[in-house]
Amino acid sequence: MNLNLEYSPLHQRAILQTSDLSVFFNKAQILENINLKIYPHKITAIIGPSGCGKTTLIRCFNRLNELCNQFKRVGQIYMGDREISQLNSVEIRRQVGMVFQKPNPFPKSIYDNIALGLRVNGYQGDIDECVEYSLRQVFLWDEVKNNLYRSALNLSGGQQQRLCIARTLALKPDIILMDEPCSALDPISTARIDELLYELKHYYTIILVTHNMQQASRISDLTAFFNIKTTETGEKVGYLSEYDKTEVIFHHPKQQATQEYVSRRF
Numbered sequence: 001m002n003l004n005l006e007y008s009p010l011h012q013r014a015i016l017q018t019s020d021l022s023v024f025f026n027k028a029q030i031l032e033n034i035n036l037k038i039y040p041h042k043i044t045a046i047i048g049p050s051g052c053g054k055t056t057l058i059r060c061f062n063r064l065n066e067l068c069n070q071f072k073r074v075g076q077i078y079m080g081d082r083e084i085s086q087l088n089s090v091e092i093r094r095q096v097g098m099v100f101q102k103p104n105p106f107p108k109s110i111y112d113n114i115a116l117g118l119r120v121n122g123y124q125g126d127i128d129e130c131v132e133y134s135l136r137q138v139f140l141w142d143e144v145k146n147n148l149y150r151s152a153l154n155l156s157g158g159q160q161q162r163l164c165i166a167r168t169l170a171l172k173p174d175i176i177l178m179d180e181p182c183s184a185l186d187p188i189s190t191a192r193i194d195e196l197l198y199e200l201k202h203y204y205t206i207i208l209v210t211h212n213m214q215q216a217s218r219i220s221d222l223t224a225f226f227n228i229k230t231t232e233t234g235e236k237v238g239y240l241s242e243y244d245k246t247e248v249i250f251h252h253p254k255q256q257a258t259q260e261y262v263s264r265r266f
């Protein structure tokens with residue numbers, strides 16, 4: 001579903017695209033026929049009621065679901081011209097970084113949180129420089145530059161989440177998946193992350209799962225509203241209900257369910 005995106009087919013190629021994507025866990029269908037295009041250097045918000053499959057969808061994009069042996073997918077996911085099953089899963093996870101709901105720094109120093117991933121990926125450049133550059137990108141450098149060898153676990157929640165974002169950025173991904181990255185943070189830390197994401201979209205493509213309607217409406221360019229339906233056999237399945245520019249989804253949605261969800265009358 002790629003609606004009314006004036007600039008999309010004419011001016012931009014999708015960086016990531018699903019084609020009739022359906023997902024199953026233990027034979028239960030979780031997502032049905034998802035057709036979604038993600039455009040480069042945009043923030044795409046994924047919104048919808050709990051259980052509609054938002055996390056499951058984005059975990060398809062870095063092939064994380066495949067670690068669960070009950071998982072099955074039907075349909076295609078293309079990165080550029082290539083179906084992601086043809087790509088090496090280690091390479092995919094470098095190209096498609098992920099930031100989780102709860103900040104999850106390694107129980108190591110601030111420095112090592114970034115340096116470890118670089119070493120594991122065989123980084124050939126200057127690690128000190130890259131650590132500094134990544135911490136500057138998330139506006140954390142000035143706060144931690146004198147304590148780089150202290151445990152990352154001593155940082156505040158907001159600082160830990162910015163460190164996790166820096167750790168992801170250090171590997172130079174094309175796409176960053178963010179699964180409710182601010183849900184464990186206070187409003188001031190959330191506002192800082194919002195500003196940060198807005199800056200980062202100049203360099204990266206961001207897919208943001210969020211329950212925070214203010215966050216989605218303030219910083220995203222495009223919004224995909226997912227909903228849940230009940231099948232004839234009584235199963236609940238998630239589907240893409242409406243996808244458009246964020247401004248349209250929040251101010252002139254075509255569907256009543258979208259209107260109700262974004263205005264919290266769902």
Ligand SMILES: Nc1ncnc2c1ncn2[C@@H]1O[C@H](COP(=O)(O)OP(=O)(O)OP(=O)(O)O)[C@@H](O)[C@H]1O
Pocket residue numbers: 025026030048049050051052053054055056057068070
């Ligand atoms: N590994 C798994 N094994 C079995 N079922 C799963 C697994 N992961 C997710 N599910 C099921 O898939 C459905 C969608 O879950 P998912 O977490 O993707 O939804 P969501 O929209 O992100 O929800 P929320 O907004 O509450 O985080 C749920 O019914 C969940 O129980």
